[in-house]
Amino acid sequence: MSSDIEIARAAKMQPIADIGEQLGIPEDALIPFGRTKAKIGSDFLRSLADRPDGKLVLVTAISPTPAGEGKTTTTVGLGDGLNRIGKKTAVCLREPSLGPCFGMKGGAAGGGKAQVVPMEDINLHFTGDFHAITSAHNLLSALIDNHIYWGNALEIDTRRVTWRRVMDMNDRALRTIVSSLGGVSNGFPREAGFDITVASEIMAILCLSTSLEDLQDRLGNIIVAYRRDKSAITARELEADGAMTVLLKEAIQPNLVQTLENNPAFVHGGPFANIAHGCNSVMATRSALKLADYVVTEAGFGADLGAEKFFDIKCRKAGLSPKAVVIVATVRALKMNGGVAKEDLGSENVDAVTKGCANLGRHIENVKQFGVPAVVAINHFTADTDAEVAAIKAYCANHGTDAVLATHWADGGAGTETLAHKVVELAESDTAQFAPLYNDELPLFEKIEQIAKRIYRADEVLADKSVRDQLRRWEADGFGHLPVCMAKTQYSFSTDPALRGAPTGHSVPVREVRLSAGAGFVVAICGEIMTMPGLPSVPSANHIGLDDNGQIEGLF
Structure with a gap:
């Protein structure tokens, strides 16, 4: 093919x-x-x-x-x-x-x-959507540093600037930087950093907005920094929301x-x-x-x-x-969850499929918690055997779910x-009775615990006092009703990417929390997850180019 x-x-x-x-x-x-x-x-x-x-x-x-x-x-x-x-x-x-x-x-x-x-x-x-988001995000970054340079009328505490810069590329060297070096004319040096554009709050805002007017309102609500008294400073106070909206109107x-x-x-x-x-x-x-x-x-x-x-x-x-x-x-993926190495996936292994189905079963159980009926789609690969497919169907049938x-x-x-x-x-059966996992009124840390315990099957959530205190401050400031967005490795229910299958008895460490007041959620950063990815030892970029006819090759 x-x-x-x-x-x-x-x-x-x-x-x-x-x-x-x-x-x-x-x-x-x-x-x-x-x-x-x-x-x-x-x-x-x-x-x-x-x-x-x-x-x-x-x-x-x-x-x-x-x-x-x-x-x-x-x-x-x-x-x-x-x-x-x-x-x-x-x-x-x-x-x-x-x-x-x-x-x-x-x-x-x-x-x-x-x-x-x-x-x-x-x-x-x-x-050009991602370029527009990147430009709007970095415009706000520039306006923050410019405001500080020209007298800092809002009394921004340069140690508490929370707004980072972004680019739509993997570049680990930019995760943590020092900006404004080079003398007085370049501003006040401070620690800063980059995230990837898809992690930008502006990306989340654009995806959750319902209109251009809603977009500008959300952009204005972005918290960019804090004063020495820990009161928040928004993009609206910097008068940045109008120009950012202009960049995002298309x-x-x-x-x-x-x-x-x-x-x-x-x-x-x-x-x-x-x-x-x-x-x-x-x-x-x-x-x-x-x-x-x-x-x-x-x-x-x-x-x-x-x-x-x-x-x-x-x-x-x-x-x-x-x-x-x-x-x-x-x-193939179920066999990997069952302990098979990638180089051995071509050989039939019904036992590994059955063992790996524990991961599938966990996801079926989780989806059902939201009150929505589910079906499993077995995405067929040419090397799959009838016995392996039958094992998945039998497992799903035992869990009350069809597999097709x-x-x-x-x-x-x-x-x-x-x-x-x-x-x-x-x-068309009208059996769906959708409901979110937790109520808006639940305290923020308890929302994190609900997700960790009910979805990840963790025993506990670990967080320093500073994280818990920050969540309580946001609750006092009126943000306690917001949902929680967990930033965690995608490869495991735990925060350890090597722990496949359906692990239990693990802990979820929350090392940092971020308030996305414009998007309307609180981000809990768990384990070693990075908001600016790095490139692998041999990136795909090494094999991408144009052929003699000017067509792209190596992109896939």
């Missing part, structure tokens, strides 16, 4: 106006970026407010492994499958970050015959593209699920729900991260009520028709 990039290049894409027409979007409501990409105008989106919503389906997965799970691929394949069985369906995905594209993880446009296109554009600069409009089977796809926003809330934009999801009968969306990494945040942050804040969940698993083999990577939408019928059955 051809490579992902070869399949994408061979795709017969339709003009984006034709894709919009499938959803009833008039051509004059589209802002085209070439022939195959467009943004959807805000005026048209506002006109949809009174329409009924379609049915929302979440695609999540088991804990990720180097063997791959294929959550985005399954999201796209399921969207195509639902359209094949006559359900007017759109998919909603996040935009890929350049960091993983040039690092280790690769792109995020699907794979095989279940992709969104134009794949190369989507995985690189796309419509970026907030959802992007429309298409799948390989010419079905509509919204690709908008891109927060990581291990260090942010891991879901595509509320505006894209809400718009799709007004325009389609079914909307299939994904949340990053395993269900312990992406799905939990989708439910507890995105659905809570946006008033969304999902009707069904698809949990993606692969034979899906061959979308090789067969596109035709390979997910059975899965699509099962999803429709669940979604």
Whole structure:
């Protein structure tokens, strides 16, 4: 079979106006970026407010492994499958970050015959949303230092500037820096640092905003620093919110593209699920729900991260009520969770599959805690054996959940028709009784404990007195009602990435907490997770370039 990039290049894409027409979007409501990409105008989106919503389906997965799970691929394949069985369906995905594209993880446009296109554009600069977010974030950074330089009328304590800078690239050298060196004319030296753009609060704000006005209000609420008396200073006090909104006025409009089977796809926003809330934009999801009968969306990494945040942050804040969940698993990843080394995954090992299913079972149990019915999608690899697939189906049956083999990577939408019928059955059964994991009124530290104990199965949460005191101060300042966004390794239920399967009896150490007052959540940074990733010893960038025909090679 051809490579992902070869399949994408061979795709017969339709003009984006034709894709919009499938959803009833008039051509004059589209802002085209070439022939195959467009943004959807805000005026048209506002006109949809009174329409009924379609049915929302979440695609999540088991804990990720180097063997791959294929959550985005399954999201796209399921969207195509639902359209094949006559359900007017759109998919909603996040935009890929350049960091993983040039690092280790690769792109995020699907794979095989279940992709969104134009794949190369989507995985690189796309419509410039990430650049706009990066610029808006760093404008605020510049305004902070400029304010300090010109007299510091707000009395910013330079030891308590909490706003860092960002770039959309993996670069460990920038995690901690000293800025403003070089003499008086360059300002006051202080310790600073960079995060990756997808970890920016502005990325989260853009993805949770419901309008341009809401966006500016949230930007103004960003806490950038504290005074010596520990009172907060916001972006609004720096008069930064207006200019930041100007930089983001196009970026907030959802992007429309298409799948390989010419079905509509919204690709908008891109927060990581291990260090942010891991879901595509509320505006894209809400718009799709007004325009389609079914909307299939994904949340990053395993269900312990992406799905939990989708439910507890995105659905809570946006008033969304999902009707069904698809949990993606692969034979290969389950074998790794069962203790098999990556180089041995090609050999049949039913015992390892069965042992690894403990990880799948934990995710099934967790999803059910939110009151939404689930089905398992077995994302098929060519080396999978019938006995290994049967082991997964038997395990799921014993846990009261159906498991369906899906061959979308090789067969596109035709390979997910059975899965699509099962999803429709669940979604139309009206058995979903969605509810978040915890109430708004619960103290912040107890919210962290709820997630750690009920989702991660930890025995305890460890946090220094300074962390607990900080949480209590935020509660006193009126932020106690906010949900919690856990920043944690994606590879394990614990904070130890090497601890696979379904560990119990572990502790969750919270080393730092950050208040994202604009986005509307508190971030708990656990274990050794980094908000600025590094590159591997041999990054993907070493193998990316242009061939003699000027086409990109090595991107996948």
